[in-house]
Amino acid sequence: MPSEDRKKSRVTLLDVARRANVSRATASLVIRKSPLVGAETRARVEEAMRELGYVYNMGAARLRAERSHTVGVIVPNLTNPFFAELLSGIEAVIDAAGMVVILANSGDLVERQDTVMRRMREHGVDGVIFCPAAGTERQFLHQLIEWHLPLVQALRHISDEVDYAGADYAAGMRQAVDHLASLGHKSIAFAVHGPIHSAYHERIEGFREAMHARGLDSGLIVRMPNQTAQIPSAAHLLFEGVERPTAVICFNDVIALGLNAGLTDLGLKVGGNFSLIGFDDVAEADVIRPRLTSVSTAPVTIGENAARLLLDRLTDPLAPPRRVVTETQLHIRQSCGPIAVPAG
């Protein structure tokens, strides 16, 4: 019986090496699949690993090798399915690369973001993918670059000197406006909410420009409550200006779902005498009645892109910054109709 200490629970590389009659160094080479080691030796070491139930100690390896095989991901909010899908895409790619995701929630607060970013550094992540919290300073990102922390911005961007993965929100807004305009709508409202960040500006600007390009007035921008539950009862806000809209484009599908309910409550027929367009095209869009016409931003794909950007950045830290911006797609369903009698 080979001497086995019952005291130390952890089987180390040294134990494996001894059992296989090689040195620690050779065993280490086997693990890392180095071509240096002979076939017969490799087999013997692998056999020993199996017999002893050896588990690789990433922590010890990282200390020496300065790679943790760990990626930090910071999102503002997990309960919003949109971010959950983004995360899902990131996780899939990172996992396939043999790495692991360390997750944190910033609550869209810069102080929290500071804290979790520090914690990620303490844990020695190889890089970080994050949706910058609203109000993040450009200075903050540059600080991180200076610390040599590989970084990717997702969904929102603060600095051009850092990789970015997102969707072409402005083009998406154009698609929405064009669709409604082609149905004859002229008075189109835009319903927004949430914190102010780059994606917010892009969407609003995209709306403004698209309206302007069609010679329409883009003044009807209405702010909705941030709490999902309060949106339905805020639908009346759309009709408090001098001009009465016949259609509304929503900043995202959370608003669209809420307004769909609220407008129905007001006695309007969405897709009939009033038109509604969502943004993001979440899974629920297809499951409500009338089915929601929505501009798809494919968050899973954005997540995958962000993860790939980070992996590339890890292999080449000095490459110039890149932006991967996916095209949006208008999914026409039932919530828009041709303009008829003014709504009411």
Next chain:
Amino acid sequence: MPSEDRKKSRVTLLDVARRANVSRATASLVIRKSPLVGAETRARVEEAMRELGYVYNMGAARLRAERSHTVGVIVPNLTNPFFAELLSGIEAVIDAAGMVVILANSGDLVERQDTVMRRMREHGVDGVIFCPAAGTERQFLHQLIEWHLPLVQALRHISDEVDYAGADYAAGMRQAVDHLASLGHKSIAFAVHGPIHSAYHERIEGFREAMHARGLDSGLIVRMPNQTAQIPSAAHLLFEGVERPTAVICFNDVIALGLNAGLTDLGLKVGGNFSLIGFDDVAEADVIRPRLTSVSTAPVTIGENAARLLLDRLTDPLAPPRRVVTETQLHIRQSCGPIAVPAG
């Protein structure tokens, strides 16, 4: 000017110690907030840390101290908002405890679960919270205990010897059945889908028993497609048996949302001549019309409970296994009405 190497990017504890004119050991004590060190010394060290921009190296610490301040979380699927909310609750509590979440997705596949569990062990997580994938063997859990990996089962349970956090699904089903029965419904269908696991059985059994207790027939269990998008068009399946139901209870809100659409498409009036009850009470339940009556299982709370169980388990590895089962709550909205003319 104190000698500072520009070569090594990382500031270590030794650098801090030198700058503060103390030993490495003392600096280490300061970090860990040990009461042993004098007030004046502590201040000097903290000052030095600030000046040098010191970042704690968790990886090095873990190697020696055998604690990684890291918790593994394995969920079957991130794109389902239900699991995203669970994760959100877990993350909040783990974060508050100064630890960090390592996330993985099992896709509800046992082989993937094997893989990610191994990877978590390699990364030296202090413990793991997971929703056992459908088909997980009891043996698998016991293997993990034997390896001294602190473990918590969430939502689903395989073994009584491992901590568990979930909701009382059976009681929730009773609430749903009782509500419908009190409205006069006698022929109630149950719509299910998804993989088979403990939560699945509990919900079905809960339904059966509640129906039986009321002297009603529980034979109308209908299997729905797993893909969300296909559920609406499968609504007709409810009416293919000999007995025509006047109400349906859904396994979860994904099905409920889908059937709400599908039943409407079939010309039924949900909340009028047909009643529908969901399960889980996701955010969307309040935002569709008619508002969905649903049994709330509060996934965020379950997540928080799971995380607290794990933290307790870490402080006392030998305590007997615990189960924290939260009560469900019926949220009555608009999707159920009294039985009138048989539906159709």
Next chain:
DNA sequence: CCCTCCTTTTAGATCGATCTAAAAGCTTTC
């Protein structure tokens, strides 16, 4: 002034891997 006791600080070993530089084996060539 020495001894004890208590508080504060420290040197050096240690965790489990990787890395470097060199040694050991094995062919091949002259």
Next chain:
DNA sequence: GAAAGCTTTTAGATCGATCTAAAAGGAGGG
């Protein structure tokens, strides 16, 4: 048969913290 050139293996230092056991410093008592 020695030199040169490969391939394969290895000893020992190293990463940056923690831990142990003991030393240093200071207060109080006899």
